[in-house]
Amino acid sequence: MTPATNGTTSTEPTVGSTQAAKHPVAVAFEKNSHWRRNLADLQPELFKKLGRGQSPEILWIGCADSRCPETTILGLQPGDIFCHRNIANILVPTDLNSLSVIQFAVEYLKVKHIIVCGHTSCGGIAAALGNKKLGLIDTWLMPLRHLRAQNAKMLDALPEKERGLKMVDLNVRRSVAVLMENPIVMDAMVERNLELHGVIYDVGTGELNELDIAEDEEIVEERKKAFKTEH
Ligand code: CO
Numbered sequence: 618m619t620p621a622t623n624g625t626t627s628t629e630p631t632v633g634s635t636q637a638a639k640h641p642v643a644v645a646f647e648k649n650s651h652w653r654r655n656l657a658d659l660q661p662e663l664f665k666k667l668g669r670g671q672s673p674e675i676l677w678i679g680c681a682d683s684r685c686p687e688t689t690i691l692g693l694q695p696g697d698i699f700c701h702r703n704i705a706n707i708l709v710p711t712d713l714n715s716l717s718v719i720q721f722a723v724e725y726l727k728v729k730h731i732i733v734c735g736h737t738s739c740g741g742i743a744a745a746l747g748n749k750k751l752g753l754i755d756t757w758l759m760p761l762r763h764l765r766a767q768n769a770k771m772l773d774a775l776p777e778k779e780r781g782l783k784m785v786d787l788n789v790r791r792s793v794a795v796l797m798e799n800p801i802v803m804d805a806m807v808e809r810n811l812e813l814h815g816v817i818y819d820v821g822t823g824e825l826n827e828l829d830i831a832e833d834e835e836i837v838e839e840r841k842k843a844f845k846t847e848h
Contacts, residue, residue, distance in 0.1 A: 656694070663694070673699045676722040678715070678792065679734040680706045680741065684820040687734070691825075699726055705741025705788065706733060707760050708795040719796070723805050729812065731796060734825075735789040736818040742784045746772075764791055782817075786828065789815040793830050798844045 657664055677687040677700045687698050701718040708715055722728045735742075744751060745761030764787050765772060772780050793815045796802050805811035815828040 663696075667696050671696050671699070671726070673697055673722075673726060674729045675699070676701070676719070676726075676728045676731045677734065678702070678706055678708065678718075678731065678796075679818075680704065680736055680739055682736060682739065682820070685734065685736050685818055690818060690823065699728060704754065704757060705739055705745075705761060706735055706792055707741070707757065707788070708733070708792040709760060710795055710798065716799075719799060720801050723801050723811065727809070729810075730814060731802070731811065732814045732816055733789050733792045733796065734816045734818055735785040737782065737785065737820050739781075739785055742781055742788065746780060746784060760791065761788060764788060785817055789817060789828060790830065797840060800844070800846055803841075803845060 653664070673696060675698050677698045679685050679687055679700070679702045681702045681704050685702075687700050687702070688694065691698065699718070699722045701715050703715070710716075719731075722731070741754075741758055742761065744754070745758045745765055751758075761784070764784065768783075768787060772783060775783055793813055796813055797806075802811065802813070806813070813830065815830045816825055817828065818825050
């Protein structure tokens with residue numbers, strides 16, 4: 618789709634301004650044009666290389682939130698990150714979408730790291746900490762309500778802001794745990810030292826902080842016993 622570039626659409630209201638605001642998609646296309654020309658000037662080989670294929674070392678699992686564009690916030694560029702984003706960076710072991718991304722990234726692209734990223738002021742987290750009926754999305758957010766129920770006493774004792782942050786933390790750890798039970802991820806961790814990371818991004822400062830997700834050997838062994846499968 619190539620949007621009109623004259624800055625207006627027939628349905629756009631112009632009341633109150635002598636010059637209508639530019640169509641946001643037209644602005645985005647203009648920005649794309651500047652961006653690709655600048656990048657091609659700075660790194661003449663980049664697009665040629667990307668045109669031949671990809672070999673990212675990181676799989677990023679993050680929230681769909683507009684403030685968390687993984688490649689931008691990491692200061693990286695196209696080709697660096699394979700990515701799956703959904704509302705509130707929730708992983709469930711039966712979601713074909715995320716499972717397919719994980720399989721492709723781990724088995725075929727052979728990424729070396731998987732980063733699960735939660736973020737401050739996440740709307741999904743806020744929804745799960747509230748009790749307003751939102752419709753379809755309530756089903757998607759169900760794992761967060763389970764987390765809320767499992768940790769109710771601890772969460773209720775916290776001030777509101779800290780409660781939200783604690784839920785972000787718990788949710789990242791939960792998604793990391795789902796990864797650790799994934800047979801493809803389990804095998805890659807043993808066979809080629811695939812590393813998992815849990816991080817929290819602060820949308821108000823741009824800061825990224827890594828969580829300590831190290832586990833006791835006993836817990837690792839118990840998980841292996843319960844989840845490890847072989848031919
Ligand atoms: Co979010």
